[in-house]
Amino acid sequence: MEVKIGVQYASRELVVETDETADAVEKVAAEALKGDGVFTLTDTKGRKTIVPGSKITYIEIGGGVAGHVGFRS
Numbered sequence: 001m002e003v004k005i006g007v008q009y010a011s012r013e014l015v016v017e018t019d020e021t022a023d024a025v026e027k028v029a030a031e032a033l034k035g036d037g038v039f040t041l042t043d044t045k046g047r048k049t050i051v052p053g054s055k056i057t058y059i060e061i062g063g064g065v066a067g068h069v070g071f072r073s
Helices: 022-033
Strands: 002-007 014-017 038-042 048-052 056-062
Touching: 002 038, 002 048, 014 048, 022 038, 022 056
Parallel strands: none
Antiparallel strands: 002 014, 002 056, 038 048
């Protein structure tokens, strides 16, 4: 699953491909956004992405469109 994270003052969003479920990511995000928490997500290669909850502007949780080549209609 693809997770896009908008970070305050960053010109680009972070994109993380993870094996976590949408519900698990949403639960971690909700905890991070409470108070001064941190949003921690492990990608499919085992690397961790850690973002301070106070700097997150948005989190987009979705499937992504991977593996398509050429024109789509």
